[in-house]
Amino acid sequence: MKALSSNEQIGQNSLIKNHHQPATINDVASLAGVSIATVSRVINGTTPVSEVTSTKVRNAISTLNYYPRSAARVLATQKTNTIGLVLPEISGFYFSPLLRGIEEGIRGNDYDLLVHSAVFRQESGGLLPIKLGEHNTDGLLIFAASFNAQEISRLYNLGFPMVLLHQTPPNDFEIPCVTIENKAGALKLVNHLIDCHGSQNIGFLSGPPEHEDSYWREMGYRESLASHGLPVNPDLIAFGGFNAENARYSVEQWLKSGLKLDAIFAGDDDAATGAITAIRQAGKRVPEDIAVVGFDDIYISQYFSPPLTTIRAPIEQAGYTAAQQLIRHIHQEPVDPLVLLPTTLIIRQSCGCNGSRY
Numbered sequence: 001m002k003a004l005s006s007n008e009q010i011g012q013n014s015l016i017k018n019h020h021q022p023a024t025i026n027d028v029a030s031l032a033g034v035s036i037a038t039v040s041r042v043i044n045g046t047t048p049v050s051e052v053t054s055t056k057v058r059n060a061i062s063t064l065n066y067y068p069r070s071a072a073r074v075l076a077t078q079k080t081n082t083i084g085l086v087l088p089e090i091s092g093f094y095f096s097p098l099l100r101g102i103e104e105g106i107r108g109n110d111y112d113l114l115v116h117s118a119v120f121r122q123e124s125g126g127l128l129p130i131k132l133g134e135h136n137t138d139g140l141l142i143f144a145a146s147f148n149a150q151e152i153s154r155l156y157n158l159g160f161p162m163v164l165l166h167q168t169p170p171n172d173f174e175i176p177c178v179t180i181e182n183k184a185g186a187l188k189l190v191n192h193l194i195d196c197h198g199s200q201n202i203g204f205l206s207g208p209p210e211h212e213d214s215y216w217r218e219m220g221y222r223e224s225l226a227s228h229g230l231p232v233n234p235d236l237i238a239f240g241g242f243n244a245e246n247a248r249y250s251v252e253q254w255l256k257s258g259l260k261l262d263a264i265f266a267g268d269d270d271a272a273t274g275a276i277t278a279i280r281q282a283g284k285r286v287p288e289d290i291a292v293v294g295f296d297d298i299y300i301s302q303y304f305s306p307p308l309t310t311i312r313a314p315i316e317q318a319g320y321t322a323a324q325q326l327i328r329h330i331h332q333e334p335v336d337p338l339v340l341l342p343t344t345l346i347i348r349q350s351c352g353c354n355g356s357r358y
Contacts, residue, residue: 023064032060065154081110083326084137086146087117093298094270094315101316102141105323111138134160139330141165141322145210161329163322167212176329178322178339182213185311185343186220189293190265192309192345194228197291197352199262201233203254205240205247205271214242214267217295221265235259240271247274255282261290263351269294269301272308276350287352297346307348314341
């Protein structure tokens with residue numbers, strides 16, 4: 001690799017250290033030692049670029065914290081009339097009511113909704129620029145595990161409007177947050193298993209570790225056991241990942257090990273489907289041999305066989321409230337630092353009860 005001359009090194013250091021305004025594509029090209037057209041090709045992926053050149057450009061983008069501006073109108077007005085929603089993925093039955101709530105929340109406010117999932121994509125040359133942010137939206141709704149703390153901090157320091165869904169702000173930042181009573185809901189659910197069905201050996205399938213929902217649901221599970229004088233058995237806590245396949249595998253391992261199970265709190269309704277599948281494949285019955293309960297009350301939970309006892313989370317209401325909070329934030333109106341929405345115990349048959357009770 002060719003060493004930089006002293007003048008080149010001074011120029012590069014000056015570009016990095018004295019660059020107080022947002023970086024431009026010219027700055028990236030200068031730092032990488034390539035043309036503006038080459039930087040554009042790397043960012044947009046329109047034409048193949050050599051790996052060496054691509055790496056130089058990506059390193060310059062990362063060093064300068066460069067984010068491309070999408071339109072001259074945005075540069076002139078600093079307003080896009082667009083709200084961004086950032087999700088780690090769009091799958092399952094959970095996100096449909098969330099999107100309905102958000103769309104209802106922005107209706108009549110002259111905003112478009114721009115949705116993006118899998119924001120951070122790791123490439124061989126480093127982290128690609130994110131797709132949503134201050135360059136193409138007026139504010140962001142950020143779902144749990146979508147942005148890392150570094151990116152949230154960057155946007156916060158820019159004064160960019162954000163509302164977090166199901167996660168608390170990093171670094172004690174004053175960012176509005178909308179979430180649900182995860183701990184209280186889990187406590188009600190496990191209390192029901194113990195008080196009404198005499199369950200003592202209750203398995204818990206945790207969600208992804210980066211999700212605060214999973215943490216608080218586990219805290220509710222643990223608190224219920226403690227309040228009934230039941231020990232927490234580490235062998236009865238396994239990974240479900242809010243995912244049917246992960247849950248199925250974990251329950252299979254429990255059953256193969258001969259672990260005694262009266263009931264399973266599956267963490268969420270998707271994981272409950274995997275738990276029920278594993279129990280049946282092992283030749284056991286739900287709820288006669290092992291009860292199964294979930295969390296969220298997604299639409300199909302009432303059609304499970306047997307219908308699923310679960311916690312109804314106000315998913316659509318959370319989306320609506322978050323959208324309303326963000327619009328107020330964008331307009332510099334007062335917002336609530338934390339909105340904690342209540343949950344409801346929905347009793348069906350998978351726990352051992354005979355019918356539906358709300």
